[in-house]
Amino acid sequence: MFSSCVDPSSLQGLNWLSCYLTTGKHIDFYWSFLTVLTLLVVTAPTALAFGFGGAMLARSPHLPLRILGKGYTAMVRGIPDIVFFLFFVIALDQSIEWLVHQVRCPDWTDPIRNGLEFRVCPQAKVPQNSSPQVWHSIYGFVLAVITFALVFGAFAANVLYGAMQAVPRAQLETAEAYGMNHGQVFRRVLVPQMWVYALPGLSNLWMILIKATPLLFLLGVQDIVYWARELGGAKTAVYAFPHPDWRLYYFLALLVFYLAMTKFSEVVLTRVQNRLSHGQATAAGEAQRKAAT
């Protein structure tokens, strides 16, 4: 990066370190932090949408829909989530390829699951074998996002379902007495009021989501854990910047990153909670009212 970095072997001390920390691979490492943040930014709304759908299904008056919604939320209880992460990525990948296979190669006669192999026709590979590496990375990332959204959606559904139940019944009855229909009550009264009840659960979920991001590594995405292992491993003299095993320091840096993330989120979420409690018929809202007068 710097012009003085051309010959690393002649460098000493801080110069060496500044050159070492700006190598191409380290730049990739810094970008991978963005991958993690992107995952968080994309997954959170998606999971919330999944959760909202799940909670609405679980409240539905029709039995089959209700069973579907409750089943979705119950699915993730009792089973370690990492099982879901490992399962969904392969299952999604295979079902997408299977569907594409059915569309593109209708007259393919060989069995798809033959003994120990899962083999679809070459045209059904997603993404195509010939496509550039970046598409493979993006595809892997999208699969990871869907998996995260599915699992965390179930947790969000649980939280939102509880929040919807927590809105005082009298509020809904009043709305009905004013002649609002079912949809209007839901949109105008239930949904605006439920957030204050949902927020503690949702902020807990956000913290868990932050702490779940290292699992991206298990899903084969080149995230910060991948690079920390890659860069930290001992480098012999054949490398431009030889050093002993420094993985401990890289993981310490990751630890600090995650601690900063959770601390920052905690501060922000406390503020949001205070803002949302304003004027609500809850203990926190009442305390604010008393403090103001």
Added chain:
Amino acid sequence: MSCLQTIADYGLRSIGIGERLLPKTDFSLCQQFTLIGSGLIWNVYFGVFALLCGFVFANALALAKASRHAVARKPAEWFIFVFRGSPLFIQFFLAYEALVLLPREGIDLFGIVFEVSWLSRAWAGALIVLFLNTAAYSAEIFYGALRSIPKGDLEAADAYGISGWSRFMRIQWPTMMRLAWPAYTNEAIFLFHATTLVFFSGFPAFGQRGDALYYASYFVDKTFNPFTPYPIVAFYFILLTLALIWIFGAINRRLNRHLPSNERSKIKLRPQIIR
């Protein structure tokens, strides 16, 4: 090969007893059930020991965090923050890398050489991490319970002249346990779920002796078929969770036995997954 023979060969494979080689081809359902079930031994081992040791340490931490003296409070607060604020996955990596750096020939202390290489093995290293982790999470639960002990209880203790250690042992601690127990049950369940991370983080599985998820992913790697091994893991864990709820429910009933039935705290399974 009959299923009983498979169980005899692989039932204790995860602790190194029985057939040395894992099955390579023609994976029968019986083999998958047996091997994954044998891996469950490790999950139970990690869970039970981390929980037992963590319980004691968590009590001490909760008391330290509630202490008036900053000397006791600050370290406890930091400890809890570090372990609750960072992913368990990273903690495993970090612990493994740190433990590997310990000198291989042992530590020489006053002429006595202490063997330390076993610390980097999963059975010890991962157990230490899980122990510290669950201690931090449980301490936060216990601390919350300690703070929500009804004021009247403590005033009553004062009125009877109960103070100091006997006030803690006879009034505060039992109430703290009773209030914390439903949340602690969830913590226990998710600790058992967290044990599946051990062999996916830094700790290697020597001689292919791994936990339930390790064997499941072994089968998936070999067959490219996730639809059998992972549901088997799920099945085992649902059984494990039910057993835990049963045990903790019994303790909960005992803790609440003096209360009228409508005031007892019920255990409610709340989702809180990865740490």
